[in-house]
Amino acid sequence: MKIKVGVIFGGESVEHEVSIISAIQAMNKMDLEKYEVVPIYITKDREWYTGEILKDIETYSDFDLIKKYCANVVLYYKNGSYVLQKKNGLFKSVVKDIDIAFPVVHGTNVEDGVLQGYLQTIGIPFVGSNVYASVVGQDKAFMKDVWKSADIPMTKYVWFYDVDYKEDKDAVLKMVSKLKYPVIVKPACTGSSVGISVCDKEDKLFESIDEAIQYDSKIVVEEVVKNLKEVNIAVMGNYERQKVSEIEEVLSANKFLTFDDKYIGGGKGKVKGAKSSKTVSSKGMASTNRKLPAELDPKVRSKVEDIAVRAFKALGSSGNSRIDFLIDDKTNEVYINEINSIPGSLAFYLWDAKDINFTSLLDEMIQIGIKDYKKRVSKTHSFESNILQGFAANAGTKGMKGKLK
Template structure:
């Protein structure tokens, strides 16, 4: 019997629509001889829907209408099976899944929230667990973990809004000592939202205030000069990793903006890739030595952050000094970064197949570990006097 793959996408995130594109691409490429697809769409209102109307990209032109022609459900475990239970009309099981395949982007879903939900009900799923997903979400914690593993990251200063309010001069002094230009970022956003490139101290305060509109925690990073941005995808888990070809992404200004990523400068041709409209060069135009360094760092980063599935690790390079810094991991990259695997001979269908197989293998392995005790210490419980002091 064919395995049922529940592709979960959408969610309340600034990358909602990008997730729909990534999910439909994946659905179109999954081997239908081996798998049956069950689409599970999370609306911007955080409701779950399923149904065949969710399989076509043209049905998403009106995000309210798509909900009306789909079935509102919840994903739960009933009699050891993972069921989509109808929330309207009769409470019946609309569909079942064997493996979940999250293709979500952004905070509130990709940050470990969805992984946590799937872990709680125990469904096998593709991709990183809670820890790996969450680590990439806070740019400050991420840098500390990478530094502890001797992985190069840019210098930075970080603080909360309340700290900045009372010790502004101290932080501005620290930033000055680190040296301008700097890049101001909200700690846990994505898609370049709230990020400003600051050339000198005249405009730092304004940039920090802007970042605080999005997050209570921000970081100010030393800007990388002569910037070249390169990305590398990694596929695997803690004991086996493969690396892809490298891509170079090209921005129109000091930093790669939301405009560069999603709105773009060129007309969209053919299937969308990764950051939907980014200008890119594949393979990246960098020397072999640097390519090797980035590929090695990608494996180290993947392992240090407890990642699994397919991810994309983004780099900032000072092209004059040939100095490489890890910028951030994307634990569920746009388009699952399939376009970085095809040039080295792994078709999209094969990539998806690898990911599903890996999810099943990891589920089997983790089920062999002791996760609970058969005994029930509450069996003879007689009120609080029984509690061990």
């Protein structure tokens, strides 16, 4: 019997279109001898759809196609199965049942633990990081605080809330004065370089913060790494075992890697996502300009590998995450930048360069998801208690009934 894999993608995120591309790339590479692929697309309006045409990128140029040929469904637990059931129609029939969910989502409301929380609530096995690792992996302030306590090297940073800034700008200015300019100002939770700007001097700081504040209530400010070389590496596994991919160097035409550098790159075909104005290369993250493998001093290479594994473990990540680094090319100082719990294009190209093809990568990710699930259900999540009995008895004798009358 084939394992039915529900590939979940889209969602209410600025990286919605990128997720469509990553998911289509993955769906087309899954081992069909072992797995049956069930596409599950979440629109920006939070409607869930399933249907075969969702495997085809052309579908997304016309939203009416989805409405017409796909079923609008909910995913829930019913009689021992995880089912996709029609939301509308006379019979509200079950369209499909699935064995494991495979989130291929990017950004807020999905990659950040929100979707994982839903999946764990209904109890379905799923691929990738659990709720906690996903939450911390999306929030640059949480991420840095956790890594700091694990002695992971980072640039100096501070973070604060929008309310603190609005109430006392001078206090924020003072806080940031502990850092050396230039600094880079980021909304804590966006991704894809949205809302990020470099600030060369103190009198421009408020401008940068005002920009970032539009996207998040939490703002991170950190020192800029000079002579910047950006390298990325993927880590696959879970808290028990990890392995690392090849390292890439990403190249940017701008001061820092922008949305366009990442996704508009050199890809030929374009996709216009449902209800979106951004046109994204159909190659997704695979279209970034890169040097693969990165040219690195062997010492720097092993430092990157070592820090990546430690960072992955510190968060308790699972599946296949990409960890991004900032290197000062003159001093060879290595700083971690961030983790992408579910990287664009699932960073397949980084594994491909290590002779693990996309199909094997997906296979390994699913197998890790199954192991995580088994581990999770093997732990005790309840214990016998007579609290409720006691409560009922009290309610009886102490007049709860009377109160309810």
